[in-house]
Amino acid sequence: MKIYRIHALICAGAQCLAAGGNGFEDALKNELKKHNIEEEVRVVETGCMGACQLGPLLVVYPEGIMYTNVEAKDAKEIVEEHFLKGRPVKRLMWKKEGKEEFPGLKDIPFFAKQTKVVLRNCGLINPEDINEYIARDGYKALAKAIVEMEPKDVIDVVKESGLRGRGGAGFPTGLKWGFAANQDSEEKYMICNADEGDPGAYMDRSVLEGDPHSVIEGMMIAGYAIGANRGYIYVRAEYPLAVRRLETAIKQAKQTGLLGKNILGTNFSFDIELRMGAGAFVCGEETALISSIEGKRGEPRKKPPFPAISGLFGKPTIINNVETLANLPVIVDKGAKFFKQFGTEKSPGTKVFALAGKVNISGLVEVPMGTSLRKIVFDIGGGIPEGHTFKGALTGGPSGGVIPMEFIDTPMDYESLPALGTIMGSGGLIIMDETSCMVDVAKFFLKFTVDESCGKCVPCREGTRQMLKILERITSGRGREEDIYRLEKIGELIKLTALCGLGQTAPNPVLSTIRYFKEEYLAHIVDKKCPAKVCEFSALKGGRNKYEAKVTH
Amino acid sequence: MEKSRYPQVEMEIRKWGSKPSSLIQVLHGAQERIGYLSQNVLEYVAKRLNVSLSKVYGVVTFYNFFKTQKDADHIIMTCMGTACYVKNGEEVITAIEKHLGIKMGEKTSDGKFSLQIVRCLGACGLAPVISIDGDDVYGRLTPEKAVEAIKRYQ
Ligand SMILES: Cc1cc2nc3c(=O)[nH]c(=O)nc-3n(C[C@H](O)[C@H](O)[C@H](O)COP(=O)(O)O)c2cc1C
Ligand code: SF4
Ligand code: FES
Ligand code: FES
Numbered sequence: 001m002k003i004y005r006i007h008a009l010i011c012a013g014a015q016c017l018a019a020g021g022n023g024f025e026d027a028l029k030n031e032l033k034k035h036n037i038e039e040e041v042r043v044v045e046t047g048c049m050g051a052c053q054l055g056p057l058l059v060v061y062p063e064g065i066m067y068t069n070v071e072a073k074d075a076k077e078i079v080e081e082h083f084l085k086g087r088p089v090k091r092l093m094w095k096k097e098g099k100e101e102f103p104g105l106k107d108i109p110f111f112a113k114q115t116k117v118v119l120r121n122c123g124l125i126n127p128e129d130i131n132e133y134i135a136r137d138g139y140k141a142l143a144k145a146i147v148e149m150e151p152k153d154v155i156d157v158v159k160e161s162g163l164r165g166r167g168g169a170g171f172p173t174g175l176k177w178g179f180a181a182n183q184d185s186e187e188k189y190m191i192c193n194a195d196e197g198d199p200g201a202y203m204d205r206s207v208l209e210g211d212p213h214s215v216i217e218g219m220m221i222a223g224y225a226i227g228a229n230r231g232y233i234y235v236r237a238e239y240p241l242a243v244r245r246l247e248t249a250i251k252q253a254k255q256t257g258l259l260g261k262n263i264l265g266t267n268f269s270f271d272i273e274l275r276m277g278a279g280a281f282v283c284g285e286e287t288a289l290i291s292s293i294e295g296k297r298g299e300p301r302k303k304p305p306f307p308a309i310s311g312l313f314g315k316p317t318i319i320n321n322v323e324t325l326a327n328l329p330v331i332v333d334k335g336a337k338f339f340k341q342f343g344t345e346k347s348p349g350t351k352v353f354a355l356a357g358k359v360n361i362s363g364l365v366e367v368p369m370g371t372s373l374r375k376i377v378f379d380i381g382g383g384i385p386e387g388h389t390f391k392g393a394l395t396g397g398p399s400g401g402v403i404p405m406e407f408i409d410t411p412m413d414y415e416s417l418p419a420l421g422t423i424m425g426s427g428g429l430i431i432m433d434e435t436s437c438m439v440d441v442a443k444f445f446l447k448f449t450v451d452e453s454c455g456k457c458v459p460c461r462e463g464t465r466q467m468l469k470i471l472e473r474i475t476s477g478r479g480r481e482e483d484i485y486r487l488e489k490i491g492e493l494i495k496l497t498a499l500c501g502l503g504q505t506a507p508n509p510v511l512s513t514i515r516y517f518k519e520e521y522l523a524h525i526v527d528k529k530c531p532a533k534v535c536e537f538s539a540l541k542g543g544r545n546k547y548e549a550k551v552t553h
Numbered sequence: 554m555e556k557s558r559y560p561q562v563e564m565e566i567r568k569w570g571s572k573p574s575s576l577i578q579v580l581h582g583a584q585e586r587i588g589y590l591s592q593n594v595l596e597y598v599a600k601r602l603n604v605s606l607s608k609v610y611g612v613v614t615f616y617n618f619f620k621t622q623k624d625a626d627h628i629i630m631t632c633m634g635t636a637c638y639v640k641n642g643e644e645v646i647t648a649i650e651k652h653l654g655i656k657m658g659e660k661t662s663d664g665k666f667s668l669q670i671v672r673c674l675g676a677c678g679l680a681p682v683i684s685i686d687g688d689d690v691y692g693r694l695t696p697e698k699a700v701e702a703i704k705r706y707q
Contacts (some may be wrong), residue, residue, distance in 0.1 A: 015676045018690035052678030053693075123560035136593055197673035200635030237581070237618050240688065278616035281672070295576035296608075297615040311573075356677035359660060364679050419690050430635045430677075444638055448672065454615075 004042040006083055007061040011123065013048030013105045013209060014241050016055035020071060024056050027075035032083075041083060047210015049123035053362040054094070059123075064104035064380065069094040074079040097382075100240040104193030110361050113380050115342060117350045118326045119366045122210035124411065127245050130252040141256055141333035146268045147223050149332075156329070157182060160336035161414070162348040167284075168426050169195055170347070170400065170414040170499075176318060179308035180226040183316040183528040188228035191293070191319040192219050194235040194242070195277050197284035198397030201428030203352040204322035206364050208242040209325065211478060212249035216272060218325030221332055223270050226318050231272040234289055235277060246274055281398075281452035282545055285500050286311075286319045288454070299454050300500035322427065323352055343369030347413035355381050358388060365429075370411040371497065373403055377431055388433035392516070396425030398452075399505030401512025421512045425507070437534035438517040439524055441470040445509040453502065460503030463494040467510060477537030479525035484514060559597050561586040566601050572590045576612055580619055586606075589620040625660045625667035627706045632682045634673030642681035648696030649683075652703065665707070 006258060010016075010025050025043070032038045049057050054068035058078070064149040065088050067078065074092055081087045093109055094103035102108045110125045116122075125132035133139070145154050159174030180188060192215060196204040209214060219231045235243055250272055253259040255438040261269045275293050282288045290312050292298035311317025327349060331339045340348045347369040353376060356362040360382030367376060373393055377383065384390050395412075401422030403410060410416050417424050432441070455461045467490055470483050491507030498504045523529045528537060565582030569575035579598055584590055590613060598604040613619045631646050650656055660667040666673055676682045677691025683699060691702045 013694065014690070015678050018676055018679060018682075018692050052676070055678075174582055195673070198635075200637075200677055201673070202675040202677055206674040236675075238671065238673075250689075275578065278577060278581065278618035280616050293574070295574040295578075295604075295612070297611050300616075354677060356680060357639040362636070362680070397635065428635065430639055438638060444635070510586065 002042075003251045005040040006042070008041055008043045008083075009046050009049075009059040009061070009123070009306075010043060010054055011049045011057040012045035013052065013055070013123075013206060014239075015048065016051035016057055017241075019055045019069075019077075021056035022180075023072040024058070024070050024075060026080065027072035028058075031075045031079040035079060035084060037083060044126050045128075046124060046129045046205035047122045047363060050114075050119070050206075050364040051361055052364070059087075059105060061087070064106060065539070066094045066102075066105050066108065067446045068094050078354045081251050083103065087489070102493050110363070110365075110380055113375070114366050115350050115368050116366050117330055117339075117342065118207065118214075118352050119210070119364065120324050120330070121214065122206060122364075125211070127210050127212055128248050130249065131255055133211070137333065138213055139217055141329035141331075142217050142224075142258070143154070143264055145332050146224050146264060146266045147355060151181060151225045151227060153331065154221060157336050158331060160330045161339045162336075162345060162346075163324065163327055163331060163339070164349075164414060165321055166323035166351070166426065168329075168396070170424060170425065175326055176308060177222065177226050179306065180228075180316040180318045183309060185227075185316050187230075187313075187315045188226055189312045189315055189317040190219055190223040190226065190228040190231040191289070191317060192231065192233040192322060192325055192520070193284065193286075193289060193319050194239075194322050195284040195289065196232055196236055196322075196426070197281040198237075198426050198428040199281075200356060200394075200430050201354040201426055202429045203354050203364060205236075205239050205242055207246050207322050207326050207352075208239070208265075212245050214247055214329060215246075215251065215322055216253055217414055218320075218328035220259070220263075220270050221328045222318060222320060222325065225270055226316070228316075228318070229269050229271065231270065232275050232293055232312075233272060234275045234277060234283070234293060235334055237276045243274065243276065250274070274518060279449075280454075282500070285502060288500070289319065290317065297454075299456050302499065311503060321429070326364050344411065344413050344415075346415055351412065351424070351427060351475060353412075353427045353429040355429050356432070357394075358384055358426040358433040358435075359431040360385055367412075370413045371414075372409045372411055374408045376412070376429065377408070381431070384431070384433055388435070390534050391432045391434050391436060392438070394430040394432065394441070394509075396505075396508070397428045397429065398448045399423060399501070400428075401508050402432075402441070402516060404516040416480075421515055422508065427511035434467065435532055435534070437530055437532035438474075438513040438520050438536050439471065439530075440532075441476055442510045442513045443468065443475055446471055446506070449502065449506040453506075456498075457499040457503065459494045459497040460499070460506060463498075464503070466490055467494075467507065471510070474521065474524045475530070475535040477535075479521075481525060487511075490512060559583075559594060562594060562597060563601075566598075571601055571603070573602055576602055576604055576609065577616070584619060584672065589623050591621070595621075623664045626665050627667075627686055629668050629703065630664055630671040630674070630684045630687075631657075631668065632672070632676075632680070632684075633670045634677065634680075636673070636677035636680040637682055640680040644696050645681050645683065645694050645699045649699055649703065652700045666703070 058067040123167040288298040288300045307317040599609045
């Protein structure tokens with residue numbers, strides 16, 4: 001193997017690419033050539049490194065120095081000063097509150113305070129090279145499962161690990177698998193839910209783009225456990241880069257003999273196909289997703305029967321989220337005990353959050369379950385931009401709610417968040433400061449659900465529309481005193497009667513903002529004032545999100 | 554044997570198989586190749602996959618992604634996901650609307666640009682974000698920077 005003096009890792013995640021990462025990489029390679037040190041410096045394109053807001057990012061080893069916001073014109077200085085003379089370019093290094101630079105990656109709190117299980121390879125390996133995944137123990141867990149373990153043993157270790165589904169509901173994964181494994185059927189299916197519907201979250205995207213093989217390996221382990229030979233990955237059409245990297249990964253796995261017939265000389269055969277979504281949020285719901293893979297309108301149907309009994313094409317089917325699947329190789333390889341050292345008793349493991357909004361460092365953050373919101377926002381995310389104050393955090397997207405300042409020390413886990421009236425969701429975490437109006441936020445989400453409701457059942461189709469009308473009234477200064485009561489009443493009714501999870505959770509953002517910010521609602525209704533100065537009472541619709549057009553993609 | 558009238562669509566049908574469950578994938582492929590799904594294309598697909606035309610319409614209208622009309626040369630998608638909303642994405646939208654003289658959901662009269670809302674481009678760390686023609690993503694925008702980005706396509 002060739003020995004390199006320097007490794008230069010360039011983030012090729014979608015956000016760094018959007019920020020100009022390609023241009024920088026070309027310039028860097030040019031400079032290396034010019035100085036004739038191509039043989040000494042190895043350039044690696046990695047997936048998302050996590051600190052997306054500061055991209056394009058470059059990490060240089062052996063020192064582990066991180067450069068942020070690099071541009072093509074910086075390449076010359078980095079090569080001449082750092083690579084040739086060994087003098088890191090201070091001006092481009094990650095700085096502590098804009099002053100002193102951090103000596104290396106391990107000193108930067110944003111990275112040092114994270115715990116990487118799911119993102120173990122993201123930002124470290126080239127996602128388009130299966131050998132790099134294998135070099136980091138990739139497919140070792142698969143080999144262990146199919147060679148040394150019975151399917152039942154695999155289910156047992158997952159049960160013992162306490163892994164809960166990361167797609168939102170937190171249902172115990174091993175338990176769900178057991179239902180499908182017990183079905184006597186020639187054909188069964190394993191589906192990866194990569195629809196990532198929460199509008200403001202991109203955890204799954206980063207895993208698919210940064211470490212696609214971990215998801216494929218997870219699917220194969222699951223397939224082996226339940227007795228399925230075919231898998232589908234249902235991925236958003238809005239993620240073209242994820243689609244391309246998955247295609248590459250599947251192709252390489254096939255060429256290496258890790259996908260296909262009689263894998264590693266065993267009786268286990270498995271194949272994976274990609275299916276693209278087509279811009280409907282409701283297709284993230286299991287039964288709607290199945291219907292969409294069958295080529296139909298993605299409308300949910302009543303459960304039971306649950307997909308584990310009768311799913312895709314009427315056969316037993318297990319659907320797991322991307323992050324759930326990426327955890328599996330670690331659990332099978334290192335054991336349940338290893339996994340359970342992270343997190344809480346009832347919510348073991350880690351959780352990846354997509355931290356965004358009014359916070360200093362937006363990006364991907366992986367922490368043990370039960371970590372406090374304060375730690376995520378202030379210690380890791382670097383707090384709120386100067387001159388502003390934390391007002392609340394949104395979790396669970398359109399199905400969730402808000403965590404106000406008074407509960408900022410709440411542990412983020414599957415028990416504590418519902419107690420506050422919100423949910424963990426899939427990991428979207430949007431921070432708001434005093435410039436956000438809570439009534440307008442509620443309206444923003446309601447508009448989303450009205451747009452995305454499939455229209456199949458009345459409570460969701462009509463009820464959410466009624467709630468939106470009331471919110472529009474309030475944010476345009478025409479609110480009535482009984483409106484809060486009416487919102488609560490309609491909200492409770494929808495929760496109880498809607499057919500699928502979309503409708504059942506749609507009122508949450510409204511109910512949650514009323515719970516913690518009632519005085520703000522009252523200011524709109526009684527004083528005709530928007531304390532955050534967002535709603536314009538002259539405009540008919542009022543508020544920030546006045547855009548009416550039906551969403552198109 | 555009937556002569557194939559839509560070779561590009563036919564290629565997709567061959568790739569995915571001439572069966573009802575291929576419908577969405579075939580429509581994806583056809584739209585990617587032709588740009589939009591005309592009435593004739595939909596009729597052809599319905600016949601070849603053995604699905605009723607009303608079912609095909611049902612699917613096409615259900616999913617936001619499918620287009621039944623020719624779109625503008627450049628499609629501007631402005632993100633209105635939560636992160637972009639919290640980071641004042643609407644100011645960016647207002648500036649673009651003003652610059653192009655059209656409203657959200659419309660097309661400029663010369664057919665050059667259309668303006669659409671999208672829910673999260675998955676680049677929330679760069680909010681507010683727009684994308685032009687799918688692959689070009691512009692982030693950390695201000696109203697001025699957004700207009701600048703669009704000018705590159707004019
Ligand atoms: C409206 C709606 C949208 C959903 N969107 C997603 C999604 O984008 N990704 C996801 O993994 N799960 C989503 N879910 C949850 C899935 O239905 C399902 O519970 C999950 O994929 C199961 O995988 P897990 O057990 O690994 O979490 C959604 C549910 C509902 C009701
Ligand atoms: S709750 Fe809403 S999205 Fe779900 S089936 Fe009913 S109308 Fe459709
Ligand atoms: S995309 Fe580069 S850090 Fe996330
Ligand atoms: S909310 Fe705009 S990119 Fe995610």
